Amino acid sequence: MGNKKGVKRYSYNVNNKYNQKHTEEEAENLFWEMFEDVRDDKEMLCVQDVYLNKGIPESTYYWLINNYNTVADIAKDIKAVLLSRINKGSLKGDLVSTPSIWRMKQLGEKDKQEVVNTNVDVPITEEDIKRAKKIIEEEDLF
Secondary structure, X not given: OOOOOOOOOOOOOOOOHHHXXXXXXXXXXXXXXXXXXXXXOOOOOOHHHHHHHOOOOHHHHHHHHHHOHHHHHHHHHHXXXXXXXXXXXXXXXXXXXXXXXXXXXHOOOOOOOOOOOOOOOOOOOHHHHXXXXXXXXXXXXX
């Protein structure tokens, strides 16, 4: 299979530190290039589009993220661009909602559910029990 014009091919054997191809600085530069690509190419809708467009295998992409904190931060920025694009496309009607929601969840979005717990542990006293019994008897609840 021939190379796409101008696409550099990368490879990385899993767990082989001697085959590491990127210093942290090189990895940062590569990820900034990917960020610019995803920012400029409105057709990119998933992370796979981003690294495959650069000719980077999935294992290398995630190895770099897992080994360099600054690269991991840039990868989060890449996902943020993708999420924003998918969300806007769905809201405008350019993208179908159901697959868009699924894709956003694949990129790490979650349905936000907020539960506020207002329960407070208060000890029940003998006085409380007597009052409760009196109310029950007066109202003939049982």
